[in-house]
Amino acid sequence: MKRKKVTSLLALMMAGVLAAGMAGCGGSGNGDSAEASASSESGDSGDKSTVTIWATGSDNVRQVYEALIEDFNSNSDYADQYTAELQFMLSGTGTQSMTDMLAAAYQANQTNTDYDLVDVGGDDLSALISRVGEEAFVKLDDSKIPNAERVSAESSLAADYVQPYRGTTVILAYDSEAVPNPPTTMDELVEWMKENPGRFAYNAPGTGGAGDSFARTSVYNFLPEEAMTSDDTSWEDQWDEGFQFLTDIHQYMYTSGGSIVYPNKNQGTLDLLNQGEIDMCPNWADMVLSQRADGTLKDTIKITQIDPAFTGSLQSLAIPTFGSNEDGAYAFIDYMLTDSAQEILVKEMAAIPLVDTSNIDMTGYEDVMNLDVSNFRIMSIGDLGTDFNARWDSEIGTLG
Known part of the structure; x- marks a missing residue:
């Protein structure tokens, strides 16, 4: 009985398969329609070329790039010509860095890769130029980036090969209720510290970039400007005067429990x-402004620059010579300098725009408009940073 049921079931299944096959043959119009639809979709995407953008950083950088790429693909002047795709490498994951990958591709003489456009800045740019030289990148043709004329900021490294698109810098953050007229120079800041002992703090170098910037700027203010972008160990012999300055102002730092305290992290x-x-304290402009916009920081906290300025950086875009879509890369660079892209950068990550902001909604980020990007100071000292932090730990961090 059981065997008959199985046989009957198999017969029914075979009949169903035959019927489906006959329907498929008899209904060739439906099959043609499906193929036409697939062909049409392929044709639509085929009209556009893909440009791949490589970037690295924290997750907020990934999120803002996703918003930018969506806007580029949907709303930009180039939306009918190119489709942008993102390859993002989260920093601090212990995997091969984007810098390593780019250097390896160039040194292996690879061509026609998907490294169409790369986001670089600060130490990444310095490391790349040191390892592969400027010749690994396309010398930019400004005629292919019409919006470049809107940008006054210029990279201190490989200026002809990279296009800055946003800025970030360490600034002086202050409570405007307590400090209605903040210092404008380092000398004025020191005088304010003396008059208000315990009301200023900077985080220990090595625990966050703001503290690094304050300490290193304080030392390098006594050195020639070229020292700020050199990893020559001979500069260490000239740190003494700057470290004496840090020792002198130590007594005016924040106190807790009767002892001077250098907080951890920005x-x-x-x-x-x-x-x-x-x-008052040094901190990152984007960090202060984004937290104030979120409501986690009280609205009386403002930001200002002092002279000499703390260190910052310009984030830039570069076209590797071994990519496969140079025209698409130029298109995306030009898009990044539009009001639309710059506003996304402001709203999503409190970036400092590099174009005239008169047509950008800066609500909640008005402080940014007073920052002079042409006054940014770039520091890239390589492995000297490790030696610097070790000396700070032994000479300043132990003062108590």
């Missing part, structure tokens, strides 16, 4: 400022 000093424990 957030540590910002929390103290927000809680009213201090009135």
Whole structure:
């Protein structure tokens, strides 16, 4: 009985297969329609060429790039010509870095790769130029980047080969209720520290870039400007005067429990400022502004630049010579300098725009308009940074 049921079931299944096959043959119009639809979709995407953008950083960088690429693909003047795709490498994952991959591709004489456009800046750019030289990148033709004329900022490295598109810098963050007239120079800042002991803090170098910037700027203010972009160990012999300066101002730093304290991380000093424990601290402009916009930082906290300025950087785009879509790369660079892209950068990550902001909604980010990107100071000292932090730990961090 069981065997008959199985036989009957198989017969029914075979009949169903035959019927489906006959329907497929008899209904060739439906098959043609499906093929035409697939062909049409392929043709639509085939009209556009793909440009691949490579970037690295924290997750907020990935998120803003996703928003930018969506806008480029849907709303930009180039939307009917190119489709942008993102290859993103999260920093700090322990995997091969984007710099390593680019250097390896160039040194292996690879061609026609998908490294169409790369996002570089600061130490990444310095490392790339050191390893592969400027010749690994296309010398930019400004006639292919019409919006480049809107940008006054210029990279201190490989200026003819990279196009800056956003800025970031360490600034002086302050509570405007406690400090209605903030210092404008380092000398004025030191005088303010003396008059208001315990009301200033910077985080320990090595725990965050803001503290690194304050300490290194303080030391390198006593050195020639070229020292700021050199990893020559001979500069270490000239650090003494700057470290003496850090020793001298140590007594005016934030105090807790009767001892001088250097907070951990950029957030540590910002929390103290927000809680009213201090009135001023160095911090990243984008960090302060994004937290203020989110409502996690009180709105009386403002930002300002001093002279000499703390260090910052210009994030730039470069076209490797071994990519496969140079025209698409130029198109994306030009898009990044539009008001639309610059506003996305401001709103999504509190980036400092590099174009005239008169047509950009800067609500909540008005402080950025007062930052002079042409006054940014770039520091790239390579492995000297490790030696610097070790000396700070032994000479300043132990003062108590």
